Amino acid sequence: MKTALAPYVRILGRGANLSRSLTGDEAQDAMEITLRGDAAPEATGAMLMLMRMKGETADEIAGFVRAARATAAAQGHVALDWPSYAAGRTRGLPWFLLSAKLVAMAGYPVLLHGWNSHQNPTASVRNALPVLNIPILDSADFSELPGGIGYLPLETLSPALFDLLRLRDALGVRSCINTVLRVLNPTGAPATVQGVFHPPYRELQMDAGQILGQQSMTVLKGGGGEFERHPGKDLALFGLRDGQAWDDTAPALSAQHVRLAEGSETSDPGALAALWSGQLHDDFARAVVLGTADLALQTLGADITAAALWDERQQRKTA
Template identity: 40%
Template sequence: MTEHAFAPFVRTLGRGKRARRSLTREEAREAMQAILDGNVEDIQLGAFLMLLRVKEETPDELAGFLDACRPACYQALAELPHVELDWPSYAGKKKHHPWYLLATVLLATNGIRTFLHGGPAHTPNRVYTDQLLPQLGLPVAQTVAEAHAHLEEHGLAYLPLDQFCPALARMLTLRYFLGLRSPINTLARSLNPAQAPLSMQSVFHPAYIELHQGAATLAGDRDLLLFKGEGGELEIRPDARTQIQGIRHGEPLESAVIDSALPRQTPPGAPSADRVLKVWRGESGDEYGEQAVIHTVAVALWGLDKADSLESARKDATALWENRDKTRL
């Protein structure tokens, strides 16, 4: 009897403390390719993901996973128009309102074509982008063709992960069964599936920044901004000092800082798209929310070389906010 072709990958990760090791980049690519091709049993997949979770994935492993996934994503999204900004949205909101959505709208209405992507709901008690967008009157694309149309019409599109890499979408939902996040949460954020010149990625745990940056460097990415976003989403907290790290023009970005604008705030505790909508329309004020939008937009403007410093980008973002089309939403 011959063992299953995927068994060696599980064995490499699962041997005893002295014998186990991380996968090489090529081994990681081969393993992920087998998963994408459907050549892995569910029991193997669960073991593989949890062994990686316990060991903690390495930049080489994440780069290998990207080597397998990115070509599939690029092929699936080949017909999309050019986008400037990659915006992964996989964390969901739990305590604060989804101010990051207003940041994407503000950028898109000022000519920065933005591609949002996210996975299916996978963590209890969180509200996800695809649930929130319709409440703001914004569409969620159900096909690549619809995403194309939304980018052309609105400068902004959200496309679920299952439309361009369904195997990864399924793996995200395994959190419900396994009770833990897996390397797929990191991988999905790192895809940049539409090949935007700038990708912004946020983390909940700052320790993951080094992993994201290391894998991106190995993969040859040139512009990537990383920061600890509110709840793990791409949203700067205006009541905290935020370090921006990553890769800028092909060189490591050691650290840039965007200072807090407010004292520490108490979160409202329940995300509300209606609250966000009223603030955009000027029907209600929310200093925290407005500054969250401005700070987040500022980071994007700076990353796209629309401003020569974060401080000047913040001034530009403030002007964009004050002059926004309040009838857009």
């Protein structure tokens, strides 16, 4: 019987007066045991659900990430890490993919990585990638990203982490693995942008990133949990600048007070390419793309605006 994880389940589950959170070192060891396959599946589920009940700490998330990086490291030149792990039930088209393309066009290589559960085909990142000519990488070992951008599927990056994420199907609720994957940054890129669905996770991811030595990070409550700005809402921002905790606010860019899924006139993934080429004119979608790209560029410390890049894209198209 596999019992290696039992001491950590015991720490988390000894009752209201005796249980406590894991230290960073304990969390790292517990995740190393799990990813090696030395944990009983019952113990893994118990650990994750006990952590969910009490609430994960930044030390626990950082410890899990340190363990995950040992088995889920990617090799390649990346300036901006862009995780994408939202289920997509409440959102529309993934306009943020155009934001990532703009950042890459500015000369900052972008690695998108993630998994989309396809609960909402309209929001599916996987369905949109071919439309935008964003390559799906077949290995975590790459030197340069074609066109400065690529998408690394979680099941390619780490089958073991993919299996842990898919435990949601058996458990019925999310676990801290969702947060771990957002903070993972498998290439160690100097900058990362992260979305959350539930606001308290903004500070949790910020604190975990600081423990891990991340230098630049921006976290926001985005569309369906993705890093995507709603232009019709004031925005609270959290993250890191030069490794130090940082927060800011950004005023609304538009007067449209609608859900992202309702703001655009179309649900056809082909609209993403049409907006990029100029065949589609959709002011709300354009505001989503440019507002999101500007936040990513600010995270990188870039001195160019998304609007300037958008105009340059048009010039390149007509040249």
